[in-house]
Amino acid sequence: MQTPLPEPDSGTQTRHALHGQYPRAETVDDFRHNLALVHERINAACQRVGRDPTSVRLLPVSKTIDEAHIRLAYQAGCRLLGENKVQEAHHKWQAMQDLGDLQWSVIGHLQTNKAKLVARFASEFQALDSLRLAQTLERRLQSEGRSLDVFVQVNTSNEASKYGLAPDEVAGFLQALPRSGALRVRGLMTLALFSAQPEQVRACFVRLRELRDQLRQQAPANIGLDELSMGMSGDFEIAIEEGASVVRVGQAIFGARTVPDSHYWPSNERTE
Ligand SMILES: *Cc1c(COP(=O)(O)O)cnc(C)c1O
Numbered sequence: 001m002q003t004p005l006p007e008p009d010s011g012t013q014t015r016h017a018l019h020g021q022y023p024r025a026e027t028v029d030d031f032r033h034n035l036a037l038v039h040e041r042i043n044a045a046c047q048r049v050g051r052d053p054t055s056v057r058l059l060p061v062s063k064t065i066d067e068a069h070i071r072l073a074y075q076a077g078c079r080l081l082g083e084n085k086v087q088e089a090h091h092k093w094q095a096m097q098d099l100g101d102l103q104w105s106v107i108g109h110l111q112t113n114k115a116k117l118v119a120r121f122a123s124e125f126q127a128l129d130s131l132r133l134a135q136t137l138e139r140r141l142q143s144e145g146r147s148l149d150v151f152v153q154v155n156t157s158n159e160a161s162k163y164g165l166a167p168d169e170v171a172g173f174l175q176a177l178p179r180s181g182a183l184r185v186r187g188l189m190t191l192a193l194f195s196a197q198p199e200q201v202r203a204c205f206v207r208l209r210e211l212r213d214q215l216r217q218q219a220p221a222n223i224g225l226d227e228l229s230m231g232m233s234g235d236f237e238i239a240i241e242e243g244a245s246v247v248r249v250g251q252a253i254f255g256a257r258t259v260p261d262s263h264y265w266p267s268n269e270r271t272e
Pocket residue numbers: 061063084107108191231232233234248249250251252264
């Protein structure tokens with residue numbers, strides 16, 4: 001099964017245009033093919049703005065995808081997978097212990113009472129948005145003897161329904177983070193506005209980059225702000241044009257999801 005090439009130079013595409021576009025990947029070859037297409041799109045976006053494609057990390061997002069299909073993706077070369085919900089991620093981690101070098105990035109909102117789980121198995125957490133959560137994670141990581149790369153999630157779309165800190169809260173947040181060192185802040189993460197207007201989507205990505213550039217001048221020494229995690233299947237070219245160093249891509253690799261996105265995001269966000 002070969003997917004049609006989704007417009008390699010479509011810097012104007014948004015998530016809004018995505019519905020039903022990506023067939024399910026069912027074989028290792030399907031995964032290889034889809035990964036190659038995504039890398040082509042990444043390369044084309046980098047070329048437009050004079051960026052080195054190795055400066056963009058592709059994080060495949062495997063939420064809703066079953067173990068058998070994840071194993072195919074692993075055979076096609078995926079070694080770090082993003083999951084929105086920590087329990088789903090934890091089950092998959094347990095089920096695939098035999099794949100010793102498969103690592104997990106939790107990219108969705110985390111309740112403080114589930115910090116313990118993330119501290120146990122995740123290698124990256126991209127949705128840090130409260131001090132209480134940071135303190136709990138730090139404590140749990142210390143007792144597990146582990147460390148964790150984290151991204152601070154920022155609400156760049158000004159939608160009340162979205163998770164993440166308001167842009168003007170981030171500087172104070174970084175100052176107040178625990179200094180003991182199991183949490184390693186790598187950068188910022190955002191979800192763009194769900195919109196058919198590429199310029200509205202782009203504005204969210206620009207806001208995250210400008211915030212990062214401004215924070216860099218005053219951030220505490222142990223806070224890394226090199227990374228910008230932004231862009232998904234429908235809008236990652238725009239994100240790359242605006243400086244993304246991590247793009248989180250699910251459907252363009254695994255195929256369209258049947259579970260509605262409202263299962264993974266605050267419920268009134270997905271309306272058109
Ligand atoms: C699902 C998800 C993605 C990937 O979205 P796709 O449309 O499948 O590419 C990216 N980021 C987060 C936080 C997600 O929950």
